[in-house]
Amino acid sequence: MSKIYFNLRNREVMKMNKFKLYHPLIMAIFYFTLLIFFGYVHLVLNNPNLATVYFFEQKINLFIIIMIIVFIVFSTFIIVYTYYLQKNNKGKLNEMYMKPPEIDEEDEGSKFVYSIATKRVYIYYTSVIPLLTLVLLFFKLISFEVEMFILIFILLSILVIHYLIYYVTVRNLIK
Numbered sequence: 016m017s018k019i020y021f022n023l024r025n026r027e028v029m030k031m032n033k034f035k036l037y038h039p040l041i042m043a044i045f046y047f048t049l050l051i052f053f054g055y056v057h058l059v060l061n062n063p064n065l066a067t068v069y070f071f072e073q074k075i076n077l078f079i080i081i082m083i084i085v086f087i088v089f090s091t092f093i094i095v096y097t098y099y100l101q102k103n104n105k106g107k108l109n110e111m112y113m114k115p116p117e118i119d120e121e122d123e124g125s126k127f128v129y130s131i132a133t134k135r136v137y138i139y140y141t142s143v144i145p146l147l148t149l150v151l152l153f154f155k156l157i158s159f160e161v162e163m164f165i166l167i168f169i170l171l172s173i174l175v176i177h178y179l180i181y182y183v184t185v186r187n188l189i190k
Contacts, residue, residue: 034103035125036185043178045092050171052085057164132184139180143173 059066059078066078147169154161 032103034099036189037182039178039182039185041096043175043182046171046174046178050168050175053164053167053171055081128185128188131188132181135184136177136181139177143176147173 066076068075068077151161
């Protein structure tokens with residue numbers, strides 16, 4: 016175990032792939048942005064007058080403009096992400112099965128780092144899923160209707176926290 020720990024401290028022995036290192040942070044930012052976008056869509060669906068603005072006495076449909084911008088940003092993200100994912104997998108990209116790049120361990124040091132980070136995320140899920148189940152069961156018992164958007168917000172928030180835990184753990188173990 017001390018040899019693995021020494022490998023973590025010696026930067027010449029363990030060279031961490033930048034894409035693997037920042038992948039959880041990239042995904043956390045992506046899901047957080049998706050969370051904000053779904054929040055905006057939910058807000059506009061509940062208040063349609065927020066979809067339009069007046070600019071120099073011209074009525075502008077802000078919702079359509081934001082949808083076009085989101086489409087362009089999302090498409091650009093998918094293209095750049097796929098490029099780096101394919102580059103990281105050395106040209107091998109299977110469309111049906113896309114495993115996260117941090118799963119492919121290169122040496123003992125990175126195996127150790129990723130196993131610790133995976134354990135912490137596993138602990139997070141084993142505590143948050145039963146807690147969420149109890150909260151939703153409680154809401155059902157008191158006859159509180161949970162909307163679909165609330166569930167989407169909760170699931171996206173869980174994903175953001177998942178990737179942040181993973182990134183922070185990997186980052187702390189490498190430093």
